[in-house]
Amino acid sequence: MNRLKESTSPYLLQHKDNPVDWWEWSDDAFTEARRRDVPVFLSIGYSACHWCHVMAHESFENPQIAALLNEHFVSIKVDREERPDIDSVYMEATVAMTGHGGWPMSVFLDHEGRPFYTGTYFPPTPHHGMPSFPELLMSISNTWATKRESVEAAGQRIIDALSSRAMVTPGDGLPSPVDLTSAINSLSSDYDPRWGGFGGAPKFPPSMLLEFLLRYSATHESEFGRRALAMAEGTLEAMARGGLYDQLGGGFARYSVDAEWVVPHFEKMLYDNALLLRVYAHWWRQTNSALAARVARETAEFLIRDLTTPQGAFASALDADSEGVEGKFYAWTPAELIEVLGNDDGTWAAELLTVTSAGTFEHGASTLQLLVDPDDWDRWYRVRDALWLAREERVHPGRDDKVVASWNGLAIAALAEAGALFNEPSWVDAAVTAADLIISVHLGAADDDRLCRTSRDGKPGNNVGVLDDYGSVAEGLLAVYFVTGEAEWLVFAGMLLDVAVSHFSDGDGGFFDTADDAPALVRRPRDPADNAEPSGWFAVANALVTYAAITESMEHRTRAMQALEIAKPLVERAPRAIGWGLVAVMALADGPAEVTIAGDDIDALRRAVWHSSAPGAVIRYGDPGGQGQAMVCRHFACQLPTEDPAVVSVHLSDRRE
Numbered sequence: 001m002n003r004l005k006e007s008t009s010p011y012l013l014q015h016k017d018n019p020v021d022w023w024e025w026s027d028d029a030f031t032e033a034r035r036r037d038v039p040v041f042l043s044i045g046y047s048a049c050h051w052c053h054v055m056a057h058e059s060f061e062n063p064q065i066a067a068l069l070n071e072h073f074v075s076i077k078v079d080r081e082e083r084p085d086i087d088s089v090y091m092e093a094t095v096a097m098t099g100h101g102g103w104p105m106s107v108f109l110d111h112e113g114r115p116f117y118t119g120t121y122f123p124p125t126p127h128h129g130m131p132s133f134p135e136l137l138m139s140i141s142n143t144w145a146t147k148r149e150s151v152e153a154a155g156q157r158i159i160d161a162l163s164s165r166a167m168v169t170p171g172d173g174l175p176s177p178v179d180l181t182s183a184i185n186s187l188s189s190d191y192d193p194r195w196g197g198f199g200g201a202p203k204f205p206p207s208m209l210l211e212f213l214l215r216y217s218a219t220h221e222s223e224f225g226r227r228a229l230a231m232a233e234g235t236l237e238a239m240a241r242g243g244l245y246d247q248l249g250g251g252f253a254r255y256s257v258d259a260e261w262v263v264p265h266f267e268k269m270l271y272d273n274a275l276l277l278r279v280y281a282h283w284w285r286q287t288n289s290a291l292a293a294r295v296a297r298e299t300a301e302f303l304i305r306d307l308t309t310p311q312g313a314f315a316s317a318l319d320a321d322s323e324g325v326e327g328k329f330y331a332w333t334p335a336e337l338i339e340v341l342g343n344d345d346g347t348w349a350a351e352l353l354t355v356t357s358a359g360t361f362e363h364g365a366s367t368l369q370l371l372v373d374p375d376d377w378d379r380w381y382r383v384r385d386a387l388w389l390a391r392e393e394r395v396h397p398g399r400d401d402k403v404v405a406s407w408n409g410l411a412i413a414a415l416a417e418a419g420a421l422f423n424e425p426s427w428v429d430a431a432v433t434a435a436d437l438i439i440s441v442h443l444g445a446a447d448d449d450r451l452c453r454t455s456r457d458g459k460p461g462n463n464v465g466v467l468d469d470y471g472s473v474a475e476g477l478l479a480v481y482f483v484t485g486e487a488e489w490l491v492f493a494g495m496l497l498d499v500a501v502s503h504f505s506d507g508d509g510g511f512f513d514t515a516d517d518a519p520a521l522v523r524r525p526r527d528p529a530d531n532a533e534p535s536g537w538f539a540v541a542n543a544l545v546t547y548a549a550i551t552e553s554m555e556h557r558t559r560a561m562q563a564l565e566i567a568k569p570l571v572e573r574a575p576r577a578i579g580w581g582l583v584a585v586m587a588l589a590d591g592p593a594e595v596t597i598a599g600d601d602i603d604a605l606r607r608a609v610w611h612s613s614a615p616g617a618v619i620r621y622g623d624p625g626g627q628g629q630a631m632v633c634r635h636f637a638c639q640l641p642t643e644d645p646a647v648v649s650v651h652l653s654d655r656r657e
Contacts, residue, residue: 008454008461009079010400011047015056019066022077025086033074033111039144039151040109041073041137044090046081047400048254048267048317050326051121052104057324058124059133065124068134072141073108080105081316081404082454082463085514088525093158094118108140113522114155163523170509171568174561175585179568180216183575183582184224187213190576191231195260196238198576202265204255205239207275208530208538208579214282215586218613229287236283239276240295243360243367246330247353248388249306250298252276253320254532262369263361266327266397267320270307271533273299274314274410281418286613293422300418303411304430309401311441311458312433314411316404319397329394331365332387340390341383349383402456405442405469408434410533412476420483420610428483435480438473439492449495450515467513470500471539478546483610485621490550497547500540501559509562511537528566529577537563538580545584549592549618560584587616591634593652598622598629605630608645612652 003023004016015022023029033040043060045052059065069075080087080103087105093115095101101120108117117140122133131139144151175183187209190198197203210232217229239245242261244253251273253264277299284292307315322329332355338346349355353368360366374380412431419427441455442465451465451473474493481489503515506526513525513536528537544560547553567581575582593614597605598621605628609619631641632651639651 004077007079008402008456008459009047009082010398010402010456011045011049011052011079011081012077014047015060015077018056018060019063019070020060020075021066021070022075025076025078025083029074029076030111030113036074038073039116039140040111040113041069041075042078042090042105042107042109043075044078044080044087044105044107045103046079046317047398047402048269048319049103050265050267050320051102053321053324055104055121055133059122062124065134065137068137072137079402081400082402082461084468085466085518085521085525088513088527089521089523090115090118092162092525094120096162097158110152110155112152112155114152114159116151116155116158159522167508167510167526168528168566168569170562170565172565173568174564174588175568175571175582177589179571180582180585181224182572184216184228186572186575187231188227191234192259193234196235197259197261198235201259202255202257203259203261204532205244205252205272205276206235206576206579207272207279208534208583209576210235210279210579211275211282212579212582212586214279214286214613215583215590215615218286219586219590219615232283233287233289236280237291240280240291241371242369245295246302247368247370248384248391250295250300250302251306252299263367264327265320266330268302268306268318269532270303270314270316270404270407271410273303273307274407274414275533277303277418278410278414281414281421282613285421285611296418297422297424300415300422300424300427303415304427307399307411308430309403311403311437312430313403313437313441313455314408314434316400316402316407318399322395322397327361327365327367329391329397331361331367333359333365337387340386345379345383345386348379349387352380402454402461403437403442404454405438405451405465406472406536406539407533408438409469409472409474409476412438413472413479416476416479416483417610420607428480431476431480432484435477435489438476442469442473443492443496449499451496451499464515464518466515466518467500467504467511467536468534468539469536470496470504471536471541471543472534474500474543474547475539478543478550481550482619485606485619487621490547493543493547494551497540497543497556501544504536504540510566511540511563513537528570528581529574530580534580537566538578538584542580542584542587545587545592545616546618549587549594549616550620552594561588564588584616590615590617592616592618594618594620594633595648595652596620596622596631596633598624599626600624600628602628602630604628604645605643605648608648609652612649614652617652 004012090107091101097118106119125132213228213232217225244256244261244264280292280296320326334350355366415427416431451469452460453463454461474496477489477493504511541563544556548557595609629641630648632639
């Protein structure tokens with residue numbers, strides 16, 4: 001039976017014609033497992049996942065392996081991007097049981113959803129000490145039939161152990177200035193001074209951490225402020241010049257497999273590019289870096305050109321593979337460059353882009369790097385355009401065109417802010433169009449104030465929103481208000497934040513990742529730590545800080561401060577895990593600055609605020625009419641109103657140590 005054909009998930013649709021008798025996650029699937037008295041095989045992945053495709057081709061499209069799954073299991077397929085709550089619960093179990101995690105995730109469950117065996121990719125035949133997938137299936141089926149009580153007891157022990165793990169106890173208040181300098185020290189010891197980034201391979205873009213470092217350096221002229229800026233700039237430049245960045249089409253790949261940012265894992269995720277667009281725009285705002293401006297512009301153009309859906313929101317990802325080969329769309333040989341450009345330009349481009357005869361990637365091909373600026377920018381842009389047009393003739397990677405609420409919130413915020421900073425109204429228009437879709441489709445799917453997690457082709461999916469949907473969408477709507485002054489966005493943001501506080505609170509100042517009335521899992525996930533994207537916990541905290549500053553709501557400010565107390569015990573020992581929380585802490589430490597702008601002809605006053613590096617500064621729009629004026633307030637004290645944008649800039653920067 002083809003149960004996946006109506007799914008809103010392109011990942012599930014990729015599997016709809018498998019010989020495996022897949023179910024979506026549902027009570028009905030577990031009821032069927034009880035009826036047949038077989039265990040559940042849970043496979044979790046996502047559309048742009050290379051090894052998910054490999055296991056699909058090797059095993060799930062194999063009739064013999066599918067027959068084993070169909071006879072001995074009820075098989076459930078989950079898109080981790082649609083159901084991050086399910087992914088979180090079983091990833092925690094997988095890491096606890098095996099010491100590592102990843103996708104595809106392969107988990108075997110009893111009838112209560114308790115995991116008793118976990119893993120990731122399994123080959124179709126024995127390989128490098130790994131059992132074959134068919135061998136594993138038969139072993140688990142036999143164990144289920146002969147040692148049921150032991151299997152179920154093991155599953156319960158795993159759930160009990162995970163549930164008993166104590167959360168870090170929140171600190172007494174927010175991180176202090178001393179705590180923040182300790183964080184800079186800790187990050188300095190983990191920073192790679194040669195290649196940028198933190199730690200070794202693989203290296204992921206530390207987007208939230210970079211935003212914190214920029215905010216810290218903007219408000220500290222000390223040694224620690226200079227170190228923070230050096231770490232941010234070193235990482236931002238290295239990522240932008242390496243193979244992680246698409247030198248032809250703009251946008252960043254998900255991570256680098258090496259420490260030098262040469263070879264990426266080629267899928268392009270919406271959340272990475274939204275976060276990085278924002279941080280490169282902020283780097284340019286703070287330092288006037290030409291590299292930052294170029295990368296921000298190219299990344300914004302990539303988002304709008306390649307990820308905009310027909311309905312006006314943003315698709316989730318571009319695949320790593322084309323024609324079944326990872327990176328084939330993006331890699332080049334010297335001969336291919338010469339074929340497109342001719343001998344002179346091709347040789348020049350090969351040297352400039354580090355395309356070698358041996359190759360820096362696979363099969364003699366190279367990723368494109370721009371390690372130094374070209375000696376002739378006009379020539380570079382001509383060469384780049386020619387290569388891009390030639391690449392457009394290649395088979396493109398697939399696009400996961402489902403719309404994820406939280407990731408669109410991040411993209412909305414980035415495009416709205418960057419559009420204002422770079423005076424690109426079309427970027428702001430794209431942000432507003434996407435915000436309209438989120439409100440009309442994701443919030444309008446039910447007759448209440450709840451978000452659905454995903455949509456596709458303008459149709460809402462069945463999965464309820466999780467915490468980061470509420471936090472990141474609210475963040476995006478607040479950014480649109482910041483740029484446009486249209487009050488409806490502020491109203492919707494407040495509505496979403498009230499739902500987050502009412503239905504996701506954990507009773508101790510923090511948040512669960514799922515609502516109190518969401519479908520139950522074997523345990524309710526709760527984790528403040530950032531991953532590749534902001535945690536829901538800190539996403540909501542940031543939006544609460546901004547909303548409180550705009551509306552002067554002490555209730556929302558207090559709730560944000562309660563949520564951020566978790567950062568105090570983590571700020572020194574795990575700062576890389578709480579970058580988005582530290583972003584909010586920096587806003588509170590600086591006020592944040594509240595600028596009330598009223599009257600007519602206020603564009604220059606607004607631009608002064610947009611171009612300020614004051615962490616978290618907000619605009620509160622007053623009534624039109626009369627000469628435009630702005631008044632800067634911070635920490636419950638206000639400057640005199642002014643009509644001069646230069647005075648606004650001075651007031652916003654007048655709080656350095």
